[in-house]
Amino acid sequence: MAIDKVKLQVLADHSLAAAESMANTLCRTAHSTFVKETEDFTTGLTTAEGETFAAPRSLGATWFVGLDYANVIRMIDDYREGDICMTNDPYSGFVCTHSPDIHLWKPVFHKGEIVCFAVGHVHNTDVGGAVPASLSRTLTEVHQEGIRIPPVKLFRAGELDQQLLDVLLTNVRVRDQNWGDLKALVAAVNTGERKVREMIAKFGIADFRIGIRDLLDYTEATARSIIRTIPNGTYAFHDYIDEDSPGGVPCRLALDAIVGDESIVLDFRRSDPQLSSSMNMPTGGAERHTLLLVAIYHAFYSLRPDMLVNAGMTRPFRCLLADGSILNPRYPAAVGMRSLTAIRLQDVVFGFLAAAMPERMPAAPAGSICIMNVLTSDPKTGRRVMAAIDPLVGGGGAMPGFDGSNGSGGNAGFLKNTPVEINEVEVPIRVLRYGLTPDSGGAGRHRGGLSVTLEFQVFAPNTVITARNRDRTRFQAWGTQGGRAGAPSSFFINRGSPKARVLGNTDICTVEPGDIIEISSSGGGGWGSPFDRPAAAVLADLEQAFVTAEGAKRDYGVVIRDGVVDNAASDELRQRLRSQKVKDHFDFGPEREAFERLWGGANYDVLIERLRSVPVEWRFFLKRKVFDAVAASAKEKGDIGPATIAAIFGGVKREFPQLS
């Protein structure tokens, strides 16, 4: 029996307020910059079975509203009032998806029965392991990614398990921060429990139990009503991660979406096999794992900003994943950098939606959410410091009707930057520049959002910079409706000096006293033809230093001299550019065009299909061999088709008779 619609709306308001007040408690009392400033955390309430029915709408990370705690809830038996359970193991239930995320769940009892769970997670700056901050693409096994705590009780009937806590804190690099954040998370789930009790007192237990299920049904119904507005059909879209491992070859994430009347199948099986680096995304092969559907949350909420955000959004979807693939790896594959993959996967799902609804969807957001960490020491006191300094997020994709938001936006608006005036106090570095990058937004009738450039100097030897999730130095954020791709990202040390180093997608490096690090994120894609952008808007961009005079001419065909638009010259140039550069709906940038001349859709399909026929351990290894062989063969013969790829694969495989 459903509760009435009026009561349901009232329950929805109260549930949202409960989740937000949990988030508020957490964020205001946390200790690490990453939690309290960047806000990488979640809070929520789930049903007794584990489905999230309430999540904050304005605080914390956006990736987990569809999270299903069922697997980990089942791994604990005998819940008591006052228990708080914990895990950070990516292979125990696939609730936690990389080791720095510590998840808690606390049962809320009513008369001896569990009615729901108050849940949440914080991303700890470090949980030990091979590298500071625990995450790097170079890692190959989950065991290198820090301590793993399987589902276990941190509090038993209100009593802290001090031994467990000591084990945890002994294994991490900055124990005070972890403990400070964990305390804040405990306070948050306790707040959640209190709020649930208030709701039960108000609605009565029977209505509360039914009501929280109704909230999920209700959001599901809204999601299905949105799907009804998407034209039925099959849509294919793919995008690439620049490298499948440090210095590696591209890694493809591919989607075939089948849109029905009220449901959608997302078939990801043409994506890369499991990697030997840490960019695997652990899902357990679940059909509706939250990390597969993040773009859906953003897109659907954008289409219906009044919708209630909860796990009901995931119900009309069915995802198909290949076993032993990047989106469904087998233990003990490393998974620390799954965020990079999750972000690119969002671009893929956005791409399918842009193909299905070109007039309603924005171009690609920057697609790179780089997290900067510095491990250094204070030159005067010798104090060792390890801290996240800033997330480097790129521009938002240009929208139908608006320019993309500068500096951040699209799917990346949940991470806050850290004030320079906090960074320099807590970390002995000096920030020289933190600003927008000219000419980085994808050109278009509506311009893509600009990327961000951060430049800073370090003062101690053996300073380690980690720039996690760096990508898109090669493949760019795509433009739509004739809009151009956004500028790629970049990473330099001592740019323009004799000691200069170009680091591309490198995510960890050691620097020396006096070195200057300069890092730029990628720009968002443009929307509509750049030659349709009014010259006055291009001039305004020039005045704001969003484009240079050179960029205005090259990308928009607008000639500006001494701050004035030369209309005659612009008209002529635009006419010429319009006739020679006919773009499809999507523009992916020159690097991808070049790559796909060799590794276009059909060729890559053959590779993936063949790789699936060999054991998991061999797939990544053979992929590299095939890439090398194809590169060599292309040099000799030029044109290569699917048949050649199949032949090359066969040849490579024959080198290893143990495989037959």
Place this chain on the structure above:
Amino acid sequence: MSEKRPPKPRRIDVGVDIGGTFTDVVCRSPGEPIRAVKLPTIRGDPSAAVLRSIAYMSRHWDVAPVEIARFLHGTTIATNAVIERKGAKIGLITSSGFKDVLEMGRGSRQALYRAILEPETPVFLAPGSRRKEVKEQVSAKGEVVVPLDEAEVEHAAGQLIVDGAEAIAICFIFSFLNPAHELRAREVIRARHPDLMVSLSCEVDPVFREYERTVVTAFDAYMKPVVERYLGKLERGLLEAGVGAPLQVMQSRGGLAGTKVARKRPVRLFMSGPAAGVIGGTIVGRMAGKGDLITIDIGGTSSDIALVEGGRPIIRPEGKIAGFSVRVPMVDVNAIGAGGGSIAWLDTAGGLRVGPHSAGSEPGPACYGRGGEEATVTDASVVLGYLDPDFFAGGSLRLIPTLAHEVIAKKVARPLGLAVEEAALGIHRVINAQMVEGIRLVSIRQGVDPRRLTLVALGGAGPLHATALAAELAIGNVLIPRHPGVLSAAGLLAAPIEHEVAQAFPRALGGLSLTEVRRALAGLDRGCARLMAEDRVAPQAVSVEYFADMWYVGQSYPLEVPLRMSERDPLASLYEDFLALHDRIYGHSTRSPAAIVNLRAVHRAGGSDSVGELGYEPTGTDARKTSRLIRVAAERGPVLAEIYDRAAMVPGFTFWGPAIVEQDDTTTLVEPDWRGTVVSDGNLYLERQ
């Protein structure tokens, strides 16, 4: 007529609150009942509104302009200038490398899930072309690393002025630790452009976090010329009308300031209007002997909710202006988009929603008969029998009940398969739930259990929702002021003059010397004293309070803790108070090391405990007018409610709900189980049994 009496030397206080639709005027002269009137606001010319109110007072109330001793003013000028983007054209000068801080903000979004969005930072204050960088660098310890390039300052200012800048804001990194570069930059600019207004971040908001400081400094520059012009016009209007009394303006914290100070600190006027309302509510509570209150001011489009503790409104360190966070202390008013004109609608999944869109006053609710085609909360109130169609706003607007019934039937009841009355009750339940969460947010944010509070209902629609909200929150006491509609203006009469000065003081509490704290506080006191002197307040009339913003070492969001220097060991008490407050607000605290972030001094003078010898005089007629059937949430069918005339209720008059109390400026719904008593000052006290 016998011989003319010599004019009495009266000292009359006048409070004028200029709102978008009405200008509220309240007048208090010793020994006489307080008088109040609502006059239509004349758009675009505040001095005309002031002149009209003075003319009204002399014509109807026999108040001569020379008798006015204080002229107190609450204004929405600052907020409106932001909403309408009518501030000055300004330029922003920053440290090299940081001109985009204003645009990028904290990089995050309020609407997290939206992929399609507009800027959430106030870029309009200074778009890219009006942001200039100059070479200078100060370290995290306040040492100069790169000296200020004065030629660049001169060049940047010159360019900005050519571009039409009327004021310049300067915000350098770490200037709150070492203001030398900002001060010098101003000198350099002033040497060439002596009349240009310059706002320095080290003066406006000398606290860390460069984005937040840049925003408030840029707003300061943006507002300065506007506030200057506005106050100048008002003062000229007063002089023309023959008022020689000084003009004082309500600031966002709920204290008054003279115009000289207000001109210097324009960002402190953002909450001027709502702050006066909260002060009014506070005073009404004090008159009834209640110090812990929730005030809710329900208007047509929104509701302002505030918490009062121990007779003092809660102040928060930053607030929202037209959607932008601005770090300037203000009365903690939570404005939510729920009011009498809020529109009820059905979403695609068939759920009943109310607001945030409002029918406003034009066309207004359907029952106004002005072409409104949406079902509003007011229409629901008509259907439920709360509003007498012939006695709305004192009978000045005749409501059409059939239109209310039709619109609710069409928009809500039929699609949901409900009876019209059920649908109307549903609309009230949904809007009340939003208000209840708004109240919870302000109280629980402060760790205060709402059950022990008294609810003070203000605004035209407040008293209609008061008992329902109180019941939801398990609040047992409600106060309905005699004139809920003009309480903001009345609040002006009772507010103190107040000045506040803060300074960054980043020190761990452990080992901190009291002498150092004393020295810092003395500096703050001097700053406050200068401001008080400008308002011509005698030093002996001033009371002083200190506060410390504190956190655990490692945290990022401080709590404001009173610093009582009269204690035997002030710093030890400070630590204990911090622990208690942290526990109250966040539900946990440990004896871990804590630190001070900022110190603050607040100087106050004047203020009163009542809005005047109200001399409440009932009309003397029968208070009970009639009875009619109404619907309430707690009962299945209609209930018979007594209808009372507020103006006729004598002090001590007691009645039981279900009842409706009608008066010119509002209607009070008293639900079943509530008992009402009129107290001596004319305020109405409701208690749940």
